[in-house]
Amino acid sequence: MSEKNMRYCLLLDFYGEVLSDNQREMMDLYYNEDFSLSEIADEIGITRQGVRDAVRRAEESLDSLEEKLGMIARFDRLRVQRAEIAVLLSDDSRPRDAVIREALQKLEMLEI
16 A cells, blocks of 8 residues: 555544545545545446545545644654653663653653
8 A cells, every 4th residue: 555545544544534424435435445436436426537526625634634633643653652662661671660760751751
């Protein structure tokens, strides 16, 4: 799956509920189910161009929401920080209390 497709799958997961039912269905078919524009048009009963226009508008809406709210960027930062804490907690070469103290400090610094 291309990076663009992965991005829109994530955007759809985070913000899909703000789209119209029609847009959400078309985006799901296009990005999650890998339907072609023509296949979606046949399934929904509109023209291929109508599907393309609806998908483009939905992409613009999702991009705009991420630009304003930044939920995916925040999610990515939290995922990285969680992984760092997991590595820290698995370190058996240091005293346990020092490891726990450092992990707690990292938790306090999480950007939520």
